[in-house]
Amino acid sequence: MKTFDYVRPATIREAVAAASEPGAAYLAAGTNLLDLMKGGISRPSRLVDISHLPDLDRIEDLPDGGVRIGALVRNADLARDRNFARRFPVVAEALLSGASAQLRNAATVGGNILQRTRCAYFYDTASACNKRDPGSGCDARGGDNRLHAVMGWSESCIATHPSDFCVPLVALDAVVEVEGRMGRREMPIETFHRLPGDAPDRENLLETGEMIVAVRLPTQAAQFAAHARYLKVRERTSYAFAVVSAAAALRIENATIADARLALGGVAMKPWRAREAERLLAGKRADASIFRRAAEQALVDARPSGGNDFKVELARRIAVRALTLAAAGTPEQSPALPASLFAANNRVVIHA
């Protein structure tokens, strides 16, 4: 690991000033950053430790019915907050399906949003990677691309975003609040993460020195609480990143879908909001045939790279099953195996 200066600011303003220097990086829990630093993938010359900043670890109900989650709230604390999990169960389920209990106890909300891809070529400093070393090329494209993107990728990069948490956040129109030298601003999380284009090293809209201070969920997001599920295919039952995942949320009135939300994980460098599929679902009866049509629509632009051809049909099936589980209703208790295909209470029979 390259050595660094360690700074511990007392206020957000001090933190922003310290992190505006070239080579600086914010440190919260460090569960992703320290791993990247040990591997020589991230080489900051200064760490600005924001983990002791006051007031960023709160979950606040807002007067308009929304909720504001401080950037330093731990993943486990958010998932276990009863009031939050009751109103936004799909977010809690996604959180509990991510990483391990130890990592969820440490990792923060802001850090989860900013976590880097798990592309093996990004991690292997001997490989060409435009994200790690702009202009060096992309060894994933002609390499082992089983786990890579099928949507929104470019010639420069076919990596995926690894977060589970961000998938329902995108489905539910969460907003990211950031603070920098020019003050505070906010943006929808759907636009916060950037697709690779010709600059895969720029993964989000943060400017130099800017930090995430909070994420907000609007009050409308709670209207899906009765019919919202996260489903995640992993290569082992627990403690693995998603091969493909889906967050599905329905508002059902008189057996008709009044409003639908669908986002896919593991298919692109950002959680993939399937807006056309949502439009297709609105106003229809919740049944297997409309779910399959929505899933077809969600993947209509998919372009696999060879090793990941299977992901396109897998993503369709996971979308269908997530919608089916959502229609069946959010379970009263968190499943023993969150977001798992093998959870006992997930055994809804569906043959789309």
Added chain:
Amino acid sequence: MPVSTTLKVNGVTRTIHLDDPRVTLLDLLREHLELTGTKKGCDRGQCGACTVIVDGRRINSCLALAISHDGADVLTIEGVAHGNRLHPVQEAFLAHDGLQCGFCTPGQIMSAIGLLAEGDAGHDPERVREGMSGNLCRCGAYQGITQAVLEAQKALGAASRKEVA
């Protein structure tokens, strides 16, 4: 850049002077405090061998920067027994053969203590396996580990569970 950090480790306040900010909590315990019960497996947050309890929560000490944890209260495997009386989780691991080679065991036990304190597992083996999935055992003693955690759960009454961590 010399730095110092003050931690409470197994109930004792320790001030450690470091000549390098890169030291992880794991290396601080093992190399500076000679508490080698906490194991270094992968050193990258993938195996759970380094699990300790910090401020009542189980975490991977390999992915925690020591200087960032100034003021923290750390419990390691060396601190869980009372004299010659083993912690109920340790007793249960012995009773159920929750180990073979033993390398992952301190991490497994600290993780199990953390899991029981979290109170999410109930008496459901599936919830225990899910809750322990951050601790790998390459000998494959998972069956015994699950049984041990379930038994320890019974041994520790619900009332005292919060106090174990």
